[in-house]
Amino acid sequence: MAIRRNDRLTEQLDRHWRHQLRGRLEGLTGEEYFWEPVADAHIIVGVFGMRVANHFGGPKTDYESFAYAGSAQGALEQLDAAYAAWRDGVRGLGEEGLARPCGPAEDEFAESPTAEPVLHINREAIHHGAEIALLRDLYAHR
Template sequence: MANSSTPAWGELLIGQLAFYWDAHLHPRLDGLTDEEYFWEPVPGCLTVRPDADGNYRADPGPRTGPQPVTTIAWRMMHIAVGCFVTRSSTFFGAGSVGDDADMFDPRHVPADLPHTAAEGVAFLEDSYRAWHGHVSTLGDAALQLPLGPKGAYFSDEPMAALIVHVNRETMHHGGEIGLLRDLFAATGAVRRTDRLAASAS
């Protein structure tokens, strides 16, 4: 007999990310060292580094053309800030950023990012827990509502589409973090400046 019950789509969407976090990404961050966190396996990596005032910021990537290799620090902050913090602030914020701010407004980005691997892991976990807590409260009607002006050029897309996008981004970049950790260990790297291979002369 066919199952005629209607799937709880919201629970499936939110549960997908929760399972990935609990079973895959979070365990892969255990024991992360500062040298791994900031490891630049090739020259010219995008990373998280201090600015002139000592505040740590993520390097901006080029808008077009080949994308540089990125560090674990950059990937973790891309997930934490680009996926979780900015979306939580935009759609569930407590008014600390003006109502005129869409989800790409730089005012959502913290002025100073974590300086160490341990701080980075804690920040990523906190940002994930906040996002998960927010979206877990949404019913079917809220999931179907358009993002509106806060969604910028995705204003006509429903909240469910944003959740799917965040899930995809987290799993994509989380897999890269795992690979970078594997490469760090497999190549015998011990310092953040150790390279995968010597540059061609």
């Protein structure tokens, strides 16, 4: 049986999303959402949004023009939408899509097969998701 790489790449992140990260965000309050012990968390825009725009035809997304939600619930909706667009885009690539060079939108990965930035985004999402979970723990125990 042939292994479909895009199924594996999608499942890697989706398993983390469903079983580790997303549940940890339930009950996020506005006070927590606006608490900023450090600046510049970028999972919605820089990890998912810009990549969806560059590779899957999503709306142009950048740090200067993105309208961050004014509530915790709105932010979770933005995060869910950005994640779903990324996941669905990766699922739709197929083996040929994963093998083609990803192009200049990914600077250091421009000549690399698209599978390389997909792996990078998976790592980034897992990394930043863990940071968010830690911040929630720190907030609760401050």
